[in-house]
Amino acid sequence: MPIIRKEEQLPLRSIVMVIYGQAGVGKTSLANTAKNPILIDCDKGSDRAVNRTDTLVASTWDDILKDESELANYKTVVIDTAKAVLDDFLSIWAVKQDYRLKTNKLRMFGEIGEQFKSFVNRCRSLDIDIIIISHVKEEKDGDIIKLSPDVTGQSKDLIIRIADQIGYISMVNNQRVISFDPTDNRVGKNTAKIEDVVIPDSTSPEFDNFMDSFSQRVKDAIQRLTKDQQEAIAVARDIQAKIEAVKNAKEMNSLLGEVNKLPISQQKAIKNNMIEKGKTIGVTINKLTKVFEDATDKGNPA
Template sequence: MAIIKKNDVTPERPVIIVLYGTPGTGKTSVSTTAENPVLVDTDRGFDRAVQRVDTLVANNWQDITNETNTLKGYKTIVVDTAKAMLDDYLSAYAVQQDPKLAYNSLKRFGRMADDFKLFVNTIRNSGADLIFICHDKEEKDGDNTKHSPDCTGQSKDLLIRIADQVGYVCKENGKRVIKFEPQDCFVGKNVAKLDTKEVPDCTSEEFPTFMAGIVSDVKKAIQSNSEATKAANELLVSLRDDLDAALNPEDFDACLEARMKLPAVYRKAFAAEVNKKAKAKGLTYNKEENKYQAAA
Protein backbone atom coordinates (compact mmCIF):
# COMPACT_ATOMS: atom_id res chain seq x y z
CA MET A 1 0.00 0.00 0.00
CA ALA A 2 1.37 3.43 -0.94
CA ILE A 3 2.18 5.93 1.81
CA ILE A 4 -0.51 8.60 2.20
CA LYS A 5 1.28 11.93 2.50
CA LYS A 6 0.19 14.32 5.25
CA ASN A 7 -1.16 16.82 2.71
CA ASP A 8 -3.06 14.21 0.70
CA VAL A 9 -6.85 14.17 0.90
CA THR A 10 -7.65 10.60 1.86
CA PRO A 11 -9.99 8.77 -0.50
CA GLU A 12 -13.53 7.97 0.61
CA ARG A 13 -13.58 4.66 2.45
CA PRO A 14 -16.16 2.27 3.91
CA VAL A 15 -17.26 3.09 7.45
CA ILE A 16 -18.06 1.07 10.55
CA ILE A 17 -21.04 1.99 12.70
CA VAL A 18 -22.17 0.42 15.97
CA LEU A 19 -25.78 0.83 17.06
CA TYR A 20 -27.00 -0.34 20.44
CA GLY A 21 -30.15 0.08 22.51
CA THR A 22 -32.84 -1.67 24.47
CA PRO A 23 -35.06 -4.32 22.83
CA GLY A 24 -37.91 -2.86 20.81
CA THR A 25 -36.16 0.36 19.79
CA GLY A 26 -35.93 -0.85 16.18
CA LYS A 27 -32.17 -1.23 15.86
CA THR A 28 -32.38 -3.95 13.20
CA SER A 29 -35.10 -2.18 11.21
CA VAL A 30 -33.14 1.08 11.24
CA SER A 31 -29.87 -0.60 10.27
CA THR A 32 -31.40 -2.34 7.26
CA THR A 33 -32.38 1.02 5.75
CA ALA A 34 -28.74 1.34 4.69
CA GLU A 35 -27.80 0.98 1.02
CA ASN A 36 -28.19 -2.53 -0.47
CA PRO A 37 -27.96 -4.35 2.88
CA VAL A 38 -27.55 -7.98 3.82
CA LEU A 39 -28.32 -9.03 7.38
CA VAL A 40 -25.98 -11.49 9.10
CA ASP A 41 -28.37 -12.84 11.73
CA THR A 42 -26.65 -14.44 14.72
CA ASP A 43 -29.43 -13.58 17.17
CA ARG A 44 -32.46 -15.22 15.52
CA GLY A 45 -34.27 -11.92 15.23
CA PHE A 46 -34.42 -11.15 11.50
CA ASP A 47 -38.15 -11.84 11.29
CA ARG A 48 -38.92 -9.13 13.85
CA ALA A 49 -37.66 -6.31 11.62
CA VAL A 50 -40.18 -3.98 9.98
CA GLN A 51 -38.91 -4.83 6.51
CA ARG A 52 -37.24 -7.98 5.23
CA VAL A 53 -33.87 -7.87 3.51
CA ASP A 54 -31.54 -10.58 2.23
CA THR A 55 -30.45 -12.50 5.30
CA LEU A 56 -27.71 -14.96 6.21
CA VAL A 57 -28.90 -16.98 9.20
CA ALA A 58 -25.62 -18.06 10.80
CA ASN A 59 -25.33 -20.78 13.41
CA ASN A 60 -21.55 -20.58 13.81
CA TRP A 61 -18.48 -18.71 12.57
CA GLN A 62 -17.96 -21.05 9.63
CA ASP A 63 -21.44 -20.20 8.31
CA ILE A 64 -20.25 -16.60 8.01
CA THR A 65 -16.79 -17.18 6.56
CA ASN A 66 -18.18 -19.69 4.03
CA GLU A 67 -20.31 -16.88 2.59
CA THR A 68 -17.65 -14.16 2.55
CA ASN A 69 -17.57 -13.97 -1.24
CA THR A 70 -21.37 -13.70 -1.33
CA LEU A 71 -21.32 -10.91 1.26
CA LYS A 72 -18.96 -8.92 -0.97
CA GLY A 73 -21.84 -8.45 -3.39
CA TYR A 74 -23.65 -6.12 -0.96
CA LYS A 75 -23.02 -2.48 -0.10
CA THR A 76 -23.78 -2.81 3.63
CA ILE A 77 -23.19 -5.75 5.95
CA VAL A 78 -25.41 -5.61 9.05
CA VAL A 79 -24.38 -7.93 11.90
CA ASP A 80 -27.09 -8.66 14.48
CA THR A 81 -25.69 -9.04 17.09
CA ALA A 82 -21.99 -8.31 17.57
CA LYS A 83 -22.03 -10.07 20.95
CA ALA A 84 -23.16 -13.38 19.42
CA MET A 85 -20.56 -13.07 16.65
CA LEU A 86 -17.68 -12.26 19.00
CA ASP A 87 -18.47 -13.81 22.35
CA ASP A 88 -20.22 -16.94 21.07
CA TYR A 89 -19.27 -17.86 17.52
CA LEU A 90 -15.69 -16.59 17.42
CA SER A 91 -14.92 -17.82 20.91
CA ALA A 92 -16.17 -21.31 20.05
CA TYR A 93 -14.27 -21.27 16.75
CA ALA A 94 -11.01 -20.31 18.50
CA VAL A 95 -11.35 -23.25 20.90
CA GLN A 96 -12.27 -25.56 18.02
CA GLN A 97 -9.03 -24.59 16.27
CA ASP A 98 -6.96 -24.92 19.44
CA PRO A 99 -8.65 -26.73 22.39
CA LYS A 100 -6.02 -25.40 24.80
CA LEU A 101 -7.50 -21.92 24.37
CA ALA A 102 -10.52 -23.07 26.40
CA TYR A 103 -8.32 -22.62 29.47
CA ASN A 104 -6.51 -19.45 28.44
CA SER A 105 -8.91 -16.55 27.98
CA LEU A 106 -6.17 -14.05 27.13
CA LYS A 107 -4.79 -16.07 24.23
CA ARG A 108 -8.29 -17.05 23.16
CA PHE A 109 -9.30 -13.42 22.82
CA GLY A 110 -6.10 -12.70 20.90
CA ARG A 111 -7.09 -15.37 18.38
CA MET A 112 -10.67 -14.04 18.27
CA ALA A 113 -9.46 -10.49 17.68
CA ASP A 114 -7.21 -11.60 14.81
CA ASP A 115 -10.04 -13.52 13.09
CA PHE A 116 -12.49 -10.66 13.65
CA LYS A 117 -10.14 -8.03 12.22
CA LEU A 118 -9.48 -10.25 9.21
CA PHE A 119 -13.22 -10.47 8.58
CA VAL A 120 -13.68 -6.71 8.96
CA ASN A 121 -10.75 -5.90 6.66
CA THR A 122 -11.99 -8.36 4.04
CA ILE A 123 -15.42 -6.73 3.99
CA ARG A 124 -14.01 -3.20 3.93
CA ASN A 125 -11.60 -4.06 1.14
CA SER A 126 -14.61 -5.10 -0.92
CA GLY A 127 -15.99 -1.57 -0.51
CA ALA A 128 -18.86 -2.48 1.84
CA ASP A 129 -19.85 -0.62 4.99
CA LEU A 130 -20.36 -2.48 8.27
CA ILE A 131 -23.08 -1.94 10.86
CA PHE A 132 -22.86 -3.88 14.12
CA ILE A 133 -25.97 -4.12 16.29
CA CYS A 134 -25.73 -4.65 20.05
CA HIS A 135 -28.19 -4.86 22.89
CA ASP A 136 -27.96 -2.31 25.66
CA LYS A 137 -26.05 -3.14 28.84
CA GLU A 138 -26.75 -1.10 31.95
CA GLU A 139 -24.01 -0.73 34.55
CA LYS A 140 -23.98 1.22 37.77
CA ASP A 141 -21.51 4.11 37.85
CA GLY A 142 -21.85 5.45 41.36
CA ASP A 143 -25.39 6.74 41.68
CA ASN A 144 -25.84 6.84 37.92
CA THR A 145 -26.68 4.16 35.36
CA LYS A 146 -24.44 4.00 32.31
CA HIS A 147 -25.50 2.40 29.02
CA SER A 148 -23.03 0.67 26.71
CA PRO A 149 -22.97 -2.00 23.96
CA ASP A 150 -23.55 -5.46 25.39
CA CYS A 151 -20.31 -7.38 24.77
CA THR A 152 -17.71 -8.74 27.14
CA GLY A 153 -15.07 -6.18 28.10
CA GLN A 154 -12.37 -7.01 25.56
CA SER A 155 -14.88 -7.54 22.74
CA LYS A 156 -16.56 -4.23 23.50
CA ASP A 157 -13.25 -2.39 23.57
CA LEU A 158 -12.31 -3.88 20.20
CA LEU A 159 -15.67 -2.99 18.67
CA ILE A 160 -15.61 0.61 19.87
CA ARG A 161 -11.98 1.04 18.82
CA ILE A 162 -12.59 0.09 15.18
CA ALA A 163 -15.91 1.98 14.87
CA ASP A 164 -16.24 5.38 13.23
CA GLN A 165 -19.56 6.03 14.97
CA VAL A 166 -21.19 4.46 18.03
CA GLY A 167 -24.85 5.38 18.43
CA TYR A 168 -27.23 4.83 21.34
CA VAL A 169 -30.82 4.20 20.16
CA CYS A 170 -33.37 5.32 22.73
CA LYS A 171 -36.65 7.16 23.22
CA GLU A 172 -36.67 10.86 23.99
CA ASN A 173 -39.91 12.76 24.45
CA GLY A 174 -41.77 9.85 22.93
CA LYS A 175 -39.62 9.78 19.78
CA ARG A 176 -36.90 7.32 18.78
CA VAL A 177 -33.51 8.97 18.42
CA ILE A 178 -29.89 7.98 17.86
CA LYS A 179 -27.33 9.80 20.00
CA PHE A 180 -23.68 9.61 18.92
CA GLU A 181 -22.00 12.15 21.18
CA PRO A 182 -20.77 10.36 24.34
CA GLN A 183 -22.39 11.42 27.62
CA ASP A 184 -21.97 10.57 31.28
CA CYS A 185 -24.92 8.18 31.05
CA PHE A 186 -24.06 6.36 27.81
CA VAL A 187 -21.16 5.33 25.61
CA GLY A 188 -20.92 7.00 22.21
CA LYS A 189 -18.42 7.85 19.52
CA ASN A 190 -18.87 10.71 17.11
CA VAL A 191 -15.99 11.01 14.65
CA ALA A 192 -18.31 12.73 12.15
CA LYS A 193 -19.68 15.20 14.76
CA LEU A 194 -23.28 14.30 13.95
CA ASP A 195 -26.19 15.82 15.83
CA THR A 196 -28.81 13.60 17.46
CA LYS A 197 -30.83 11.93 14.72
CA GLU A 198 -34.59 11.44 15.06
CA VAL A 199 -35.68 8.13 13.55
CA PRO A 200 -38.60 8.69 11.16
CA ASP A 201 -41.74 6.60 11.43
CA CYS A 202 -41.47 3.34 9.48
CA THR A 203 -44.44 4.39 7.32
CA SER A 204 -42.81 7.67 6.24
CA GLU A 205 -41.07 8.35 2.93
CA GLU A 206 -37.82 9.13 4.77
CA PHE A 207 -37.53 5.81 6.61
CA PRO A 208 -36.44 3.43 3.77
CA THR A 209 -33.19 5.40 3.21
CA PHE A 210 -32.65 6.70 6.74
CA MET A 211 -29.49 4.74 7.58
CA ALA A 212 -28.12 5.26 4.07
CA GLY A 213 -28.29 8.99 4.79
CA ILE A 214 -26.40 8.63 8.07
CA VAL A 215 -23.67 6.54 6.40
CA SER A 216 -23.38 9.18 3.67
CA ASP A 217 -23.14 11.96 6.29
CA VAL A 218 -20.37 10.09 8.11
CA LYS A 219 -18.38 9.62 4.92
CA LYS A 220 -18.78 13.28 3.94
CA ALA A 221 -17.68 14.42 7.40
CA ILE A 222 -14.57 12.23 7.36
CA GLN A 223 -13.73 13.48 3.87
CA SER A 224 -14.28 17.08 4.97
CA ASN A 225 -11.96 16.56 7.95
CA SER A 226 -9.30 15.26 5.59
CA GLU A 227 -9.66 18.29 3.31
CA ALA A 228 -9.55 20.65 6.30
CA THR A 229 -6.38 18.97 7.58
CA LYS A 230 -4.76 19.33 4.16
CA ALA A 231 -5.64 23.03 4.05
CA ALA A 232 -4.34 23.56 7.60
CA ASN A 233 -1.02 21.87 6.80
CA GLU A 234 -0.59 23.96 3.67
CA LEU A 235 -1.32 27.15 5.62
CA LEU A 236 1.12 26.10 8.35
CA VAL A 237 3.89 25.67 5.75
CA SER A 238 3.16 29.16 4.39
CA LEU A 239 3.18 30.73 7.87
CA ARG A 240 6.47 29.05 8.72
CA ASP A 241 7.97 30.50 5.53
CA ASP A 242 6.85 33.95 6.70
CA LEU A 243 8.30 33.26 10.15
CA ASP A 244 11.65 32.23 8.70
CA ALA A 245 11.75 35.54 6.81
CA ALA A 246 10.77 37.66 9.83
CA LEU A 247 13.43 40.25 10.83
CA ASN A 248 11.84 42.95 12.97
CA PRO A 249 9.18 43.21 15.70
CA GLU A 250 6.46 44.09 13.18
CA ASP A 251 7.17 40.89 11.20
CA PHE A 252 6.84 38.77 14.33
CA ASP A 253 3.66 40.60 15.36
CA ALA A 254 2.19 39.71 11.96
CA CYS A 255 3.21 36.06 12.33
CA LEU A 256 1.64 35.85 15.77
CA GLU A 257 -1.57 37.44 14.51
CA ALA A 258 -1.66 35.11 11.50
CA ARG A 259 -1.81 32.07 13.78
CA MET A 260 -5.51 32.82 14.30
CA LYS A 261 -6.11 31.63 10.73
CA LEU A 262 -5.10 28.13 11.84
CA PRO A 263 -7.42 25.60 13.48
CA ALA A 264 -7.35 25.99 17.26
CA VAL A 265 -5.35 22.80 17.76
CA TYR A 266 -2.37 24.29 15.85
CA ARG A 267 -2.31 27.79 17.37
CA LYS A 268 -0.51 27.24 20.66
CA ALA A 269 2.33 25.28 19.07
CA PHE A 270 2.81 27.87 16.31
CA ALA A 271 2.80 30.71 18.87
CA ALA A 272 5.60 28.88 20.69
CA GLU A 273 7.57 28.72 17.42
CA VAL A 274 7.10 32.48 16.92
CA ASN A 275 8.23 33.25 20.47
CA LYS A 276 11.30 31.02 20.18
CA LYS A 277 12.45 32.64 16.93
CA ALA A 278 11.67 36.13 18.18
CA LYS A 279 13.79 35.51 21.29
CA ALA A 280 16.64 34.28 19.06
CA LYS A 281 16.44 37.65 17.29
CA GLY A 282 16.78 39.47 20.60
CA LEU A 283 13.10 40.40 20.89
CA THR A 284 10.75 40.17 23.87
CA TYR A 285 6.95 40.14 23.98
CA ASN A 286 5.29 43.08 25.70
CA LYS A 287 2.09 41.63 27.17
CA GLU A 288 0.64 45.04 28.02
CA GLU A 289 0.90 46.28 24.45
CA ASN A 290 0.49 42.82 22.84
CA LYS A 291 3.47 43.18 20.56
CA TYR A 292 7.15 42.36 20.21
CA GLN A 293 9.90 44.85 20.93
CA ALA A 294 13.64 44.94 21.05
CA ALA A 295 15.08 43.73 24.33
CA ALA A 296 16.10 46.59 26.62
Protein backbone atom coordinates in the same frame (compact mmCIF):
# COMPACT_ATOMS: atom_id res chain seq x y z
CA MET B 1 -1.25 -0.31 -3.78
CA PRO B 2 -0.56 3.20 -5.17
CA ILE B 3 0.89 5.92 -2.95
CA ILE B 4 -1.55 8.73 -2.15
CA ARG B 5 0.39 11.98 -2.04
CA LYS B 6 -0.20 14.33 0.88
CA GLU B 7 -1.73 16.96 -1.39
CA GLU B 8 -4.20 14.46 -2.87
CA GLN B 9 -7.69 13.89 -1.49
CA LEU B 10 -8.28 10.41 -0.07
CA PRO B 11 -10.81 8.33 -2.03
CA LEU B 12 -14.24 7.45 -0.67
CA ARG B 13 -14.15 4.16 1.23
CA SER B 14 -16.49 1.78 2.96
CA ILE B 15 -17.24 2.47 6.62
CA VAL B 16 -17.77 0.55 9.84
CA MET B 17 -20.57 1.84 12.05
CA VAL B 18 -21.76 0.64 15.46
CA ILE B 19 -25.29 1.43 16.63
CA TYR B 20 -26.51 0.48 20.08
CA GLY B 21 -29.49 1.09 22.32
CA GLN B 22 -32.22 -0.42 24.44
CA ALA B 23 -34.20 -3.42 23.22
CA GLY B 24 -37.16 -2.44 21.04
CA VAL B 25 -35.79 0.94 19.97
CA GLY B 26 -35.63 -0.24 16.34
CA LYS B 27 -31.92 -0.86 15.78
CA THR B 28 -32.37 -3.73 13.32
CA SER B 29 -35.15 -1.99 11.41
CA LEU B 30 -32.93 1.08 11.09
CA ALA B 31 -29.92 -0.91 9.87
CA ASN B 32 -32.10 -2.61 7.26
CA THR B 33 -32.55 0.75 5.51
CA ALA B 34 -28.87 0.73 4.46
CA LYS B 35 -27.85 0.31 0.83
CA ASN B 36 -28.55 -3.22 -0.50
CA PRO B 37 -28.13 -4.85 2.93
CA ILE B 38 -27.83 -8.42 4.11
CA LEU B 39 -28.56 -9.09 7.78
CA ILE B 40 -26.42 -11.65 9.58
CA ASP B 41 -28.94 -12.66 12.24
CA CYS B 42 -27.16 -14.18 15.23
CA ASP B 43 -29.85 -13.37 17.79
CA LYS B 44 -32.82 -14.89 15.93
CA GLY B 45 -34.56 -11.53 15.98
CA SER B 46 -34.87 -10.63 12.30
CA ASP B 47 -38.62 -11.31 12.34
CA ARG B 48 -39.12 -8.42 14.78
CA ALA B 49 -37.88 -5.82 12.27
CA VAL B 50 -40.55 -3.74 10.53
CA ASN B 51 -38.76 -4.12 7.20
CA ARG B 52 -37.23 -7.51 6.52
CA THR B 53 -34.26 -7.78 4.20
CA ASP B 54 -32.18 -10.69 2.89
CA THR B 55 -31.02 -12.58 5.96
CA LEU B 56 -28.32 -15.08 6.82
CA VAL B 57 -29.56 -16.89 9.93
CA ALA B 58 -26.48 -18.11 11.77
CA SER B 59 -25.98 -20.29 14.83
CA THR B 60 -22.18 -20.51 14.69
CA TRP B 61 -19.24 -18.63 13.20
CA ASP B 62 -18.83 -21.52 10.77
CA ASP B 63 -22.31 -20.73 9.40
CA ILE B 64 -21.11 -17.24 8.54
CA LEU B 65 -17.87 -18.44 6.98
CA LYS B 66 -19.73 -21.04 4.91
CA ASP B 67 -21.91 -18.40 3.22
CA GLU B 68 -19.36 -15.58 3.20
CA SER B 69 -18.93 -15.72 -0.58
CA GLU B 70 -22.56 -14.59 -0.93
CA LEU B 71 -21.78 -11.29 0.81
CA ALA B 72 -20.14 -9.95 -2.35
CA ASN B 73 -23.64 -9.51 -3.80
CA TYR B 74 -24.48 -6.83 -1.23
CA LYS B 75 -23.31 -3.31 -0.36
CA THR B 76 -23.91 -3.47 3.40
CA VAL B 77 -23.40 -6.26 5.93
CA VAL B 78 -25.43 -5.85 9.12
CA ILE B 79 -24.19 -7.88 12.10
CA ASP B 80 -26.88 -8.46 14.72
CA THR B 81 -25.58 -8.53 17.43
CA ALA B 82 -21.97 -7.76 18.37
CA LYS B 83 -22.23 -9.75 21.60
CA ALA B 84 -23.53 -12.88 19.85
CA VAL B 85 -20.75 -12.81 17.24
CA LEU B 86 -17.81 -11.84 19.44
CA ASP B 87 -18.68 -13.22 22.87
CA ASP B 88 -20.50 -16.37 21.73
CA PHE B 89 -19.79 -17.49 18.17
CA LEU B 90 -16.13 -16.54 17.94
CA SER B 91 -15.19 -17.67 21.45
CA ILE B 92 -16.58 -21.14 20.70
CA TRP B 93 -14.92 -21.15 17.27
CA ALA B 94 -11.53 -20.15 18.76
CA VAL B 95 -11.58 -22.99 21.31
CA LYS B 96 -12.48 -25.45 18.52
CA GLN B 97 -9.37 -24.33 16.66
CA ASP B 98 -7.15 -24.67 19.73
CA TYR B 99 -8.56 -26.27 22.88
CA ARG B 100 -5.79 -24.72 25.00
CA LEU B 101 -7.44 -21.30 24.51
CA LYS B 102 -10.21 -22.38 26.87
CA THR B 103 -7.86 -21.79 29.81
CA ASN B 104 -5.93 -18.89 28.27
CA LYS B 105 -8.41 -16.01 28.01
CA LEU B 106 -5.80 -13.50 26.86
CA ARG B 107 -4.80 -15.59 23.87
CA MET B 108 -8.42 -16.45 23.14
CA PHE B 109 -9.42 -12.78 22.95
CA GLY B 110 -6.44 -12.21 20.68
CA GLU B 111 -7.61 -14.96 18.33
CA ILE B 112 -11.19 -13.63 18.40
CA GLY B 113 -9.94 -10.17 17.51
CA GLU B 114 -7.75 -11.34 14.64
CA GLN B 115 -10.52 -13.46 13.14
CA PHE B 116 -13.10 -10.67 13.35
CA LYS B 117 -10.73 -8.04 11.96
CA SER B 118 -9.91 -10.36 9.08
CA PHE B 119 -13.63 -10.74 8.31
CA VAL B 120 -14.15 -6.97 8.44
CA ASN B 121 -11.16 -6.36 6.16
CA ARG B 122 -12.44 -8.90 3.62
CA CYS B 123 -15.77 -7.07 3.51
CA ARG B 124 -14.11 -3.69 3.18
CA SER B 125 -11.89 -4.94 0.36
CA LEU B 126 -15.14 -5.57 -1.54
CA ASP B 127 -16.31 -2.00 -0.76
CA ILE B 128 -18.98 -3.32 1.61
CA ASP B 129 -20.11 -1.14 4.51
CA ILE B 130 -20.52 -2.83 7.90
CA ILE B 131 -23.13 -1.94 10.50
CA ILE B 132 -22.67 -3.66 13.87
CA ILE B 133 -25.74 -3.71 16.11
CA SER B 134 -25.45 -3.99 19.87
CA HIS B 135 -27.69 -3.83 22.90
CA VAL B 136 -26.77 -1.29 25.57
CA LYS B 137 -24.92 -2.09 28.77
CA GLU B 138 -24.93 0.05 31.90
CA GLU B 139 -21.63 0.12 33.79
CA LYS B 140 -20.77 2.09 36.91
CA ASP B 141 -17.78 4.40 36.53
CA GLY B 142 -17.32 5.98 39.94
CA ASP B 143 -20.55 7.87 40.62
CA ILE B 144 -21.57 7.83 36.96
CA ILE B 145 -23.60 5.17 35.14
CA LYS B 146 -22.02 4.88 31.69
CA LEU B 147 -23.81 3.44 28.67
CA SER B 148 -21.83 1.38 26.18
CA PRO B 149 -22.26 -1.41 23.61
CA ASP B 150 -23.01 -4.70 25.37
CA VAL B 151 -19.87 -6.64 24.50
CA THR B 152 -17.26 -8.11 26.85
CA GLY B 153 -14.07 -6.18 27.66
CA GLN B 154 -11.50 -6.69 24.93
CA SER B 155 -14.14 -7.39 22.29
CA LYS B 156 -15.74 -4.03 23.09
CA ASP B 157 -12.35 -2.34 22.79
CA LEU B 158 -11.96 -3.95 19.37
CA ILE B 159 -15.21 -2.69 17.85
CA ILE B 160 -14.65 0.78 19.31
CA ARG B 161 -11.21 0.86 17.71
CA ILE B 162 -12.24 -0.27 14.22
CA ALA B 163 -15.49 1.75 14.02
CA ASP B 164 -15.69 5.05 12.14
CA GLN B 165 -18.90 6.03 13.92
CA ILE B 166 -20.52 4.76 17.12
CA GLY B 167 -24.08 5.94 17.68
CA TYR B 168 -26.44 5.57 20.62
CA ILE B 169 -30.17 5.47 19.81
CA SER B 170 -32.50 6.92 22.43
CA MET B 171 -35.95 8.44 22.77
CA VAL B 172 -36.00 12.24 23.05
CA ASN B 173 -39.39 13.99 23.18
CA ASN B 174 -41.05 10.91 21.71
CA GLN B 175 -38.63 10.83 18.77
CA ARG B 176 -35.82 8.41 18.13
CA VAL B 177 -32.48 10.20 18.02
CA ILE B 178 -29.05 8.81 17.15
CA SER B 179 -26.15 10.55 18.91
CA PHE B 180 -22.46 10.03 18.10
CA ASP B 181 -20.52 12.39 20.36
CA PRO B 182 -19.05 10.64 23.42
CA THR B 183 -20.13 12.04 26.79
CA ASP B 184 -19.37 11.41 30.47
CA ASN B 185 -22.17 8.85 30.58
CA ARG B 186 -22.15 7.44 27.05
CA VAL B 187 -19.67 5.77 24.71
CA GLY B 188 -19.61 7.34 21.27
CA LYS B 189 -17.38 8.02 18.31
CA ASN B 190 -17.90 10.82 15.83
CA THR B 191 -15.15 10.76 13.24
CA ALA B 192 -17.38 12.58 10.75
CA LYS B 193 -18.39 15.32 13.25
CA ILE B 194 -22.14 14.80 12.74
CA GLU B 195 -24.69 16.36 15.06
CA ASP B 196 -27.53 14.42 16.70
CA VAL B 197 -29.94 13.15 14.06
CA VAL B 198 -33.68 12.52 14.41
CA ILE B 199 -34.62 9.15 12.88
CA PRO B 200 -37.77 9.34 10.73
CA ASP B 201 -40.80 7.32 11.76
CA SER B 202 -40.79 3.86 10.18
CA THR B 203 -44.03 4.69 8.33
CA SER B 204 -42.56 7.72 6.55
CA PRO B 205 -40.97 7.57 3.07
CA GLU B 206 -37.77 9.13 4.47
CA PHE B 207 -37.20 6.06 6.62
CA ASP B 208 -36.97 3.63 3.68
CA ASN B 209 -33.40 4.59 2.74
CA PHE B 210 -32.36 6.47 5.87
CA MET B 211 -29.16 4.51 6.60
CA ASP B 212 -28.22 4.53 2.92
CA SER B 213 -28.27 8.33 2.77
CA PHE B 214 -26.80 8.63 6.25
CA SER B 215 -23.86 6.31 5.49
CA GLN B 216 -23.10 8.39 2.40
CA ARG B 217 -23.17 11.48 4.56
CA VAL B 218 -20.63 9.89 6.90
CA LYS B 219 -18.38 8.95 3.97
CA ASP B 220 -18.54 12.45 2.51
CA ALA B 221 -17.80 13.99 5.90
CA ILE B 222 -14.77 11.77 6.46
CA GLN B 223 -13.41 12.58 3.02
CA ARG B 224 -14.03 16.29 3.56
CA LEU B 225 -12.35 16.08 6.97
CA THR B 226 -9.16 14.68 5.46
CA LYS B 227 -9.12 17.49 2.87
CA ASP B 228 -9.63 20.15 5.57
CA GLN B 229 -6.87 18.57 7.65
CA GLN B 230 -4.47 18.68 4.71
CA GLU B 231 -5.24 22.36 4.10
CA ALA B 232 -4.75 23.20 7.79
CA ILE B 233 -1.42 21.38 7.85
CA ALA B 234 -0.27 23.28 4.75
CA VAL B 235 -1.22 26.62 6.34
CA ALA B 236 0.56 25.67 9.57
CA ARG B 237 3.76 24.82 7.69
CA ASP B 238 3.62 28.17 5.89
CA ILE B 239 3.27 29.99 9.20
CA GLN B 240 6.17 28.06 10.72
CA ALA B 241 8.36 29.21 7.83
CA LYS B 242 7.25 32.83 8.31
CA ILE B 243 8.13 32.69 12.02
CA GLU B 244 11.78 32.23 11.10
CA ALA B 245 11.75 35.51 9.15
CA VAL B 246 10.03 37.64 11.82
CA LYS B 247 12.07 40.67 12.97
CA ASN B 248 9.82 42.52 15.45
CA ALA B 249 6.63 42.45 17.51
CA LYS B 250 4.51 44.00 14.76
CA GLU B 251 5.34 41.19 12.36
CA MET B 252 4.83 38.61 15.11
CA ASN B 253 1.35 39.95 15.92
CA SER B 254 0.43 39.88 12.26
CA LEU B 255 1.29 36.17 12.20
CA LEU B 256 -0.63 35.68 15.43
CA GLY B 257 -3.83 36.60 13.60
CA GLU B 258 -3.20 33.78 11.11
CA VAL B 259 -2.42 31.29 13.90
CA ASN B 260 -5.70 32.06 15.67
CA LYS B 261 -7.60 30.89 12.58
CA LEU B 262 -6.07 27.41 12.80
CA PRO B 263 -7.70 24.47 14.61
CA ILE B 264 -7.17 24.75 18.38
CA SER B 265 -5.15 21.51 18.35
CA GLN B 266 -2.48 23.19 16.15
CA GLN B 267 -2.32 26.59 17.81
CA LYS B 268 -0.48 25.71 21.04
CA ALA B 269 2.65 24.26 19.44
CA ILE B 270 2.94 27.13 16.95
CA LYS B 271 2.48 29.79 19.64
CA ASN B 272 5.20 28.12 21.69
CA ASN B 273 7.49 28.34 18.67
CA MET B 274 6.63 32.02 18.32
CA ILE B 275 7.53 32.64 21.96
CA GLU B 276 10.86 30.85 21.51
CA LYS B 277 11.55 32.85 18.35
CA GLY B 278 10.68 36.05 20.25
CA LYS B 279 13.40 35.33 22.79
CA THR B 280 16.01 35.48 20.03
CA ILE B 281 14.86 38.89 18.71
CA GLY B 282 13.90 40.65 21.96
CA VAL B 283 10.13 40.11 21.66
CA THR B 284 7.95 38.89 24.52
CA ILE B 285 4.26 38.15 24.88
CA ASN B 286 2.13 40.20 27.25
CA LYS B 287 0.28 37.73 29.49
CA LEU B 288 -2.62 40.15 29.97
CA THR B 289 -3.20 41.39 26.42
CA LYS B 290 -1.97 38.17 24.74
CA VAL B 291 -0.04 40.15 22.12
CA PHE B 292 3.67 40.42 21.43
CA GLU B 293 5.77 43.44 22.50
CA ASP B 294 9.25 44.57 21.65
CA ALA B 295 11.53 44.58 24.69
CA THR B 296 12.21 48.26 24.07
CA ASP B 297 8.51 49.14 23.89
CA LYS B 298 6.92 47.62 27.03
CA GLY B 299 3.38 48.75 27.64
CA ASN B 300 2.81 49.70 23.99
CA PRO B 301 1.93 46.52 22.10
CA ALA B 302 2.69 46.64 18.43
